[in-house]
Amino acid sequence: MSAAELHAYQRRHPHLFPEVGQRPAPKGAGVPRSVSNGYASEALFQADAVEQLILRGWHVQETLKGSAGNSAVYVTPGWPDLVLYRAPRRIWFAELKQPGRKPSDAQLACHARLRAAGFRVVVAYFLSDLLAVEAEERA
Incomplete structure (x- = not known):
């Protein structure tokens, strides 16, 4: 991975690199970019989802x-x-999707195998849906 690719990856997944860029958190840090609306990309959705789930333990x-x-x-x-x-x-497992996109056949088959093994698999289109499942799992 080139230095430019690594930098781009670090910007997309800052929670994986806490030691990089130890600068003050931007205004609104820790607050999801979108709770009820869709994201511009699944990468942004995933970054917020990971951040919120880590904050919840x-x-x-x-x-x-x-x-x-x-x-x-x-x-x-x-x-x-x-x-x-x-x-x-x-x-438990989470599949993140943009609204209007559906899991692929390979994803559905893998989810079915995981569920048959007794695991919970959630397909989430919105952060609010994912956090509702998280609350159930925590309880």
Whole structure:
């Protein structure tokens, strides 16, 4: 990954690089960019979702995107965008989608396998929907 690509990735996923750019948080930091409306991209939706879930005490594992060095990074086709976990023994999965977009056939098949194994899989189109599920999981 070039320095420019790394910088762009860090800007899209600042929660993964807390040590980078230790400058004061912008006005409104910690407040989602959109709770009831859609986002310009799934990347922005995911960045806000991860930030809000971490603030609520969840550990969040994001599905890897892009490449490692100059080679491809392989993830099982259809694997959900986020794996969320916390003690004691709470784990669930979230697929984030733009309004009007539907999960692919590979995603639906993977979600079905995870549900058959007893896990909760949520497809969220809005941050408010995801946070409502988070509240249920926390309770």
